[in-house]
Amino acid sequence: MNDNLFHIAFYCATILVGLTAIIYTNLQKRTDRRQNRIFLFMNYVVLFNAITCLCSEFIELYRHFFLRGDGLIMLFQYVYFLVHTPIAAIFLYYVLTVTGSIRNKSVFSKILYLIPLCLTEFLVLTNPVTHFVYYYSEGMQFNRSWGEIIIYLVSIAYTVFAFICLMMSWNALTRRRRWAIVYFFILTIIGVVVQFLDISIKSELFAESIALIGLMLAVENEDDRLDAETDFYNRNALKMDVESLLTKKNVFYIVCVKITNIDSVRRITGLSNADEIVQEVAVFLKTLLPRYYIYHTDPNTMLLLVKEDDFINSELEALTIAEDIDCRFKSEWTVHGVQMKLSAVTIVASIPMHIHTLADLMYMIDTPVPKDIDRTILRNGDLKFLTRRAEVETAITEGLKQGNFEVYYQPTYCSDGVTLHGAEALIRLHDPKLGDLFPDEFIPIAEQTGYIDDIDDYVLNEVCAFLQSGEPTRLGMECINVNLSVVQCMQDKFVERIRGIVDSYGISKSLINFEITESVSASDYELLSKVITSLKENGFQFSMDDYGTGYSNMHSLFSLSFDIVKIDKSILWDAENSELGEIILESCIHMIKQMKRKILVEGVETKKHVEKLKKLGVDYYQGYFFSKPITKTELLSYCISR
Template sequence: MDLSNYYNIASFSASFLISVTCLIFKFSQQRTERKHNKIYIAIVGILIINSITSILAEFFVAAAPYSKLFAVLLEISQTSYFLFHSALCPLFFCYVMRVSGSGFITKRTKLFFMLPFLLTLIPIILNPFFHSFFYYTDGYKFTRGPAEASIYISGALYLALSALLLMFSWQALTSKRKIALVYFFMITVIGILTQLFFMFIKAELFAESLALLGVLFAIESEDDRIDVDTGLYNRKALKNDINSFIVNKRQLYIVCVRITNSDILRKAVGSENTDILSEVVSEYLKTIVPKHHIYNTNPGSFVLTLMDCTKEHARDVCLQMKDRFDRVWTYGDSELPLSAIFMAAEVPERITSAADAFYMVDSPIPANNDKKILLGSDLDYLLRRSAVENAVTKGLKNNSFEVYYQPTYQLKGQKLHGAEALIRLHDKQIGSIFPDEFIPIAEQIGMIEQIDDFVLREVCKFIKSGLPEKFGMDSINVNLSVIECMQPGFVKHINNIVDEIGVDKHMINFEITESVAASDYKLLNSVVNALKNHGFRFSMDDYGTGYSNMESIFSLDFDVVKIDKSILWSAETSELGQIILENSVRMIKQMKREILVEGVETCKQIEMLDKLAVDYLQGYFFSKPIPKEEFIKMLQDNDEEKENVKNESADSASR
């Protein structure tokens, strides 16, 4: 053997080692069930076989002049090389189809795509008889036959088809997959062209194995798509796959399994580790669909993809799972009576984007829902949520938010005391949206801080106008989002807004809901104290609706406690309600806090509250929440009315 033989053996050995490494790593991941995984393994297997036959051919070509047996073995090894190697480009074409999500051809077109490969096989198989593909000279020098061009033409055709597939499915691919596939193209083409024009440089196998190594780490390794604890696909995987399905116009159903009593773990097994749920439930779900069609999106939430599925089949799958959840689950020695809701939606008819899929996965189930299976029109609430979220997202830019004001009055003399600022959303597409609906969504999508800042700025501008002081208002109440309050630098942020506009901080009274204060008062204490030191006032809102305790009221040093309307209304209809109202007022007074009662609507209620000597009143008896301009007009009308009464009294006295 000469030096070129040793060089070729080294190159083929490197290709062999790289390919074997890819194969071992792939099997060690235990992720070989998807079709593109199987195609990748087949490609690597071919490279291993080609590397072995090429190494043997180098030995056989050196020994062939001395033995006819080695000459025959040389012919067999070289023929085997071309037989297997001719399948590489067709397999890569299939791999690209699967990875891009567009590889779902019909049976008719399958034969058409296989035709170039089949035509290439004919001269290879017949080569021992006609030597039209390759042959060896008397000195056993490898010589290309005219038919060898077919393997390059076939390969170029499949690579071109693969490139077209990538172009059409480019938007469906992640950045990492795009880079990996382009890298494969470049390295493979460089290796093929090098060996085509410089036959003595055996670079093709090495280039292909190197390219497959890149594909292994960028595509076949799915570490970023798999939840480490559960071994199931994660949210990122679902997002990428849904995008791929939609871009490639795949028809499927997404089925979401939402476990509604995951707290059963703590009661049954003394653990809040939701991975136990995934372990118990996922094993069952694998009997419904293959593992690579299961996604663990949230603790206690799973998504299944049912490919090419009808509505009837999706309903049957949901019914099958419901029947299983109606029975007790077991974990070790514990029994888990799990409860779940099942939702099924079609892609792309109802689910038109990954965001729509996550609406279904993450959105709260409507409180009035009494169904276990939600399908078709049952999921219309998702459309509403999507529309509301869109309205919230664009609200500030489109000037859709508006601050309303509801006045508060002193009990004695029913003199104006102040007002509560309340946010409203008016969307051009879906109309007016109340805070109870859009505030939770704003908190979930991270818009609540911007909305709170908008309200505070609008209130400061109103105070800056001088009208509140002119009409005798002591303060304006602004609802405080505890989500924002817990953010670092919150106190400085609030002070910066108020100082920027330049208003008296005593005119701003922040409200915190009772349920939040009762659970997080230790965290809020430093924030409340810091803001009060700067001159702001504080009220507890909705007293009586949460988990009241005097410790929270006392520790947070509220100036005013606002008793919820439910306590007032209950006091009118029952003796127990009357006792609760009287005792609440007594306790708050003993703690030396002022009292405002919400929901005042009748003279009878005012008389009852007058006997209890509360401080302030708020409710529809005086005014519903109204826009700022209407609020100003109402105050002006009230002032004019008072002035007229005063003038009439003066005229009467002068007569």
């Protein structure tokens, strides 16, 4: 009886764990992908097996209540083997699906995979007659036969093959997915081996159910890959998925939708958040492709993946989707009862025909569509602007060698609108062939190619040399703001390098105020917090740039120790166009003031702006009302003339 109770406890725990995984997966509504359905099916198999085993244990424990207890026990045992035998093959299928390897398998190879499974299932099906797998001796004593050894060997073969497939796709998986699947292997093998060596320890099903919970949390749960507003995948998910496809040399098409007038629509309609517009577009895009093929990469851009193995003609499908999108954007959209006309450009590109690397794709996403293009669907010859990436990369390398970079400065003013506070250092690139290039174009490429370190160091050295001259202090500047690349500050010994550069000029560190863009700073709060804390301890100041444009501004504002919060110009401009925008501006300022942080508002372009912000108690202003970005020489002349 004690053994039966011990077994019942194991099976009850297995049922509870299995039900938890099934219920949680369904509540998350992540059941539309093939891998989701396979995962649920494995859970159903383990749950069903646990229930049949639990019934057998109860019948054996209370045999005197059942007239045909022996027959029921044999029936449940038969059903258990019949249902549980394919579990290793199903797991192999799951691994092939998660890694994407299933797409590369021929029909013949898939049939070969099924042959061992069919053999073991045949042994189980015929067991009541042949007893090849197991049999019962007198006293209902369970005995293994050679067929069960075959089933174990086949399961091991499937598991080993799954592990090999995992190793071959190792670079295509995220670190979390790799180790979660390895954990499944190890835990399941331990449970199977223990039960194989000692049949009285019913650990196999329990180990499988626990491992499935691990898979659910680490592989099936995709909260970190999802954009909360649209339920599409986010930018990081796109990078991981495309890198995986490139690793496997898959051919696929990209349909990239860029909404080109979203900022002007927000101002005209009074809608303060672009997400409300994007949500409406998202609803439409879900009618064209399943949501797991759609990515929201930035506030104005969404991207659809059309994979070659999902369609008979992926190129034709991609063009059809692009035409449907183009047609829809010719009609009006309705957001909260407001009618609006959205303009969009749809780009259709092939990987690897038009786009060869992940960096090329991210450049396409981040680069504005050239203004001289008058078509709304771009493909083939229209994509020549993508070759500009190579030209810009050359301009960066030559610019660093030939000294074609120059630091511009945009003044910032105190609350009275008269007293100079400081300036923001802004980098420009003067290329003999391409002309003047702005940071929006060359900084993303510099980050991807590794030149960002040289550019950031150049800006810091120029600012330090300017401060060393003593001119900024004589003009009354309290500090100069220097934009900090998060890519750079993630590197080892970053703080030491920055401190070394500034110390070499013998200037006060308090004269430098580093800026970090709010939406970027949300990427790694813990590491950035350590960097900011360390630099502040050395005397530097810190500002949050573009507050109000990112997805996690509240988190970053509370988590990171900023001295100044720079409110993005869009918040100020929205306050001019709607009562809601004015409420948002006032609320932002009130909240930041309560947190004892200084406030700088960007985009100040009129005297009316200055008067409004003065009433709200803003500390500093920056914008074209005072000055556009100008060279160092022009800055000195400008400040003296005022």
